[in-house]
Amino acid sequence: xxxxxxxxxxxxxxxxxxxxxxxxxxxxxxxxxxxxxxxxxxxxxxxxxxxxxxxxxxxxxxxxxxxxxxxxxxxxxxxxxxxxxxxxxxxxxxxxxxxxxxxxxxxxxxxxxx
Amino acid sequence: xxxxxxxxxxxxxxxxxxxxxxxxxxxxxxxxxxxxxxxxxxxxxxxxxxxxxxxxxxxxxxxxxxxxxxxxxxxxxxxxxxxxxxxxxxxxxxxxxxxxxxxxxxxxxxxxxxx
Numbered sequence: 751x752x753x754x755x756x757x758x759x760x761x762x763x764x765x766x767x768x769x770x771x772x773x774x775x776x777x778x779x780x781x782x783x784x785x786x787x788x789x790x791x792x793x794x795x796x797x798x799x800x801x802x803x804x805x806x807x808x809x810x811x812x813x814x815x816x817x818x819x820x821x822x823x824x825x826x827x828x829x830x831x832x833x834x835x836x837x838x839x840x841x842x843x844x845x846x847x848x849x850x851x852x853x854x855x856x857x858x859x860x861x862x863x864x
Numbered sequence: 865x866x867x868x869x870x871x872x873x874x875x876x877x878x879x880x881x882x883x884x885x886x887x888x889x890x891x892x893x894x895x896x897x898x899x900x901x902x903x904x905x906x907x908x909x910x911x912x913x914x915x916x917x918x919x920x921x922x923x924x925x926x927x928x929x930x931x932x933x934x935x936x937x938x939x940x941x942x943x944x945x946x947x948x949x950x951x952x953x954x955x956x957x958x959x960x961x962x963x964x965x966x967x968x969x970x971x972x973x974x975x976x977x978x979x
Contacts, residue, residue: 759904783962787970795954795970841906845962851897851909851922852962 752777754844756855763832763862771827771858773842779803781847784818784825789839789857801825832862866891868971870955876977877945885940885974887955893969895961896938900924901952901973910953913938914961945978952976 753776763769775784786798799809801818809816813830829836842855868889877883889896897912899922909922913932927949929941938957942949955971962968 754906785968793952793973793975795973797967797970800967843907849962850912850914850920852899852907852956852968854899854906854908856904856906 752779752844752846752849752853754842754853754855756840756842756858758858759856760859760861763860765833765862765864766831767862768828768830769832769860769862771829771840771842771860773825773827773855775823775825775842775844777823777844777846779846779848783845785843785845785852786816786825786827787841787843789841791838795841798827829860832860834862834864836860837862866969868955868957868969870953870971870974872974873972874975876979878979879946880944883942883945883976885942885953885955885976887938887940887971888936889938889955889957889969890936891957891959891969892935893957893959894935895959896932896955896957897922897962897968898928898930898938898940899954899956900949901954907954910940912961945976947978950976950978 755774782803784801788796815828817826839857843852898910899907901907911930913919953974956968958966958968
């Protein structure tokens with residue numbers, strides 16, 4: 751059965767610290783898709799990144815980077831030099847070939863203080 | 865502008881009073897879905913629709929109904945709301961569902977409180 755685990759419920763850091771949000775997934779499919787979403791205090795879901803299972807290349811977008819490792823079934827998200835505006839709930843999600851839903855982790859609440 | 869809209873954005877109601885949360889998308893997407901978000905539980909799917917007149921249950925369908933009479937609209941109906949349906953609700957749409965590389969577009973969310 752498919753599952754996404756975000757073991758870190760809450761993380762608190764001080765501005766300019768680097769922070770990594772962990773995501774571990776379970777799936778029997780060889781083709782699947784992984785996502786990260788950000789939910790700021792205003793409540794909407796903001797799409798951050800999408801990865802398919804055949805693309806293990808790490809990605810960097812400004813201060814954000816993602817490390818996808820199939821060997822450990824992990825898709826971790828790192829924010830470099832965190833800022834107060836990064837404070838949000840972050841969700842990792844999985845979809846499978848033949849699936850009918852995005853499977854979300856329970857989310858990690860990141861608080862960045864100045 | 866490509867978007868998914870939901871109405872209302874906020875609703876406070878009482879137990880047993882029927883309500884409908886509307887969802888509309890302007891991208892001609894075949895797939896639409898409803899999720900609810902609860903603290904510590906993440907988002908869980910309520911119902912989904914692969915196309916007009918095709919709907920099916922997700923993980924937590926009890927107490928909800930949906931319909932898909934037109935491609936653009938996918939209303940969520942609570943016939944007799946109860947306090948355990950107090951939650952944040954999201955509608956989503958995409959081409960061809962989640963089993964593809966297509967991006968899911970989410971609505972802004974509807975915060976429902978049932979007293």
